[in-house]
Amino acid sequence: xxxxxxxxxxxxxxxxxxxxxxxxxxxxxxxxxxxxxxxxxxxxxxxxxxxxxxxxxxxxxxxxxxxxxxxxxxxxxxxxxxxxxxxxxxxxxxxxxxxxxxxxxxxxxxxxxxx
Amino acid sequence: xxxxxxxxxxxxxxxxxxxxxxxxxxxxxxxxxxxxxxxxxxxxxxxxxxxxxxxxxxxxxxxxxxxxxxxxxxxxxxxxxxxxxxxxxxxxxxxxxxxxxxxxxxxxxxxxxx
Numbered sequence: 001x002x003x004x005x006x007x008x009x010x011x012x013x014x015x016x017x018x019x020x021x022x023x024x025x026x027x028x029x030x031x032x033x034x035x036x037x038x039x040x041x042x043x044x045x046x047x048x049x050x051x052x053x054x055x056x057x058x059x060x061x062x063x064x065x066x067x068x069x070x071x072x073x074x075x076x077x078x079x080x081x082x083x084x085x086x087x088x089x090x091x092x093x094x095x096x097x098x099x100x101x102x103x104x105x106x107x108x109x110x111x112x113x114x115x
Numbered sequence: 116x117x118x119x120x121x122x123x124x125x126x127x128x129x130x131x132x133x134x135x136x137x138x139x140x141x142x143x144x145x146x147x148x149x150x151x152x153x154x155x156x157x158x159x160x161x162x163x164x165x166x167x168x169x170x171x172x173x174x175x176x177x178x179x180x181x182x183x184x185x186x187x188x189x190x191x192x193x194x195x196x197x198x199x200x201x202x203x204x205x206x207x208x209x210x211x212x213x214x215x216x217x218x219x220x221x222x223x224x225x226x227x228x229x
Contacts, residue, residue, distance in 0.1 A: 001161075031215055042205065043159075043219045058216075092158055094217075100147050100209040101166045104217060106159040 002027050002095055004107035012113045013083055020079045021110045023093035028073035031096040033104065034066070038089045046091075049076040083114045117142040117210045119220035126225045134196040136223050138189045138206035146208050148189040149217065150180055153203040162204075165189060176200070196227045 003026040013019050023032065032049040047068055048056040055068040070076040080087050090111050094104040118141045128134050140146055147166055151159040163174025170182045180191045189206060206220040 004158075033216075042221045043217075045216055048214075048216070094159075096215055100211065100215050101164075102215075103149065103161050103164055104215075105161060106151070108158040111156075 001103075002029060002105050004093065004095060004105060006091075006093060006107040006110050008110060009108065010111040010113075012115065014115055015084055017083055018079055018081045019083065019112060020077050021091055021093075021112075023076045023078070023107055025074045025095050029095040030073075030098055031104075032070060032076045033094045033096070034068060034076070034078045035092045035094065035106075036089045037092060037109070043092065046078070049078075049093075080112065083112075085114045088112055088114045117146075117208050117218045119206050119208050119218055121204075121206055121220035121223050123223055126223055127228060128196045128225070129228050130198055131195050134191075134193040134200065134225065134227070136191040136204050136206075136225060138191065138220060139187050140189060140206070140208045141187065142208055142210035144211040146189075146210060148180075148182060149207040149209075150174065150178070150189075150191050151205045151207065153205065153222075155202075159205065162191070196225075198227045198229050201225055201227045 005024045007022045034046040035043045037043050045058050046061045049068050049070040051070045067079045090109045092109045094106045096102050096104045120139045149164045150162040165172050165182045173179045203222050205222045207217045
């Protein structure tokens, strides 16, 4: 397993602004992912953060709205750009290793409220 | 495409009674199946997984789950529920062509009544 931290743990932001969420892991991991959990909903994968290259986005998510960085094997950021109230969600990062059989472990999440 | 169905919104059970949370899946090929639990204001915690082998898998906090290929199910069970088991439970699946992308069910709220 891994110890995963996220910053900030929560934030309240104004419409039209941007917020960058950090995900830090205590060991090197192969894969990092970003998920969104809207109020009362399940988790939806936003993108896979690729180390040293552009993230791979899922259908319905675009780089201009959710730019992602992954400069090394222990750190990633997700930015929520030009926010609207519909972006109010919990954003979670997860980490995995070599294959689909490996357990993905999740960070504690960032609770974002957009006014 | 891969998907998970958790048919119930909420599961209510009396403390000490058996707890079952249902999950069915759809995936091409052999599935990798996972259960996670989410306590209020906390992230997801891994409970258990099925990859291959014995259909009955045991996990954390006394939970177990049974893989049934013919019924495409992976129901989560606990013989005797505790009040502290009250939480949101998610079933998830990855198929062999899923590129490590977990597909989650909608989640089930479990309420254990003292």
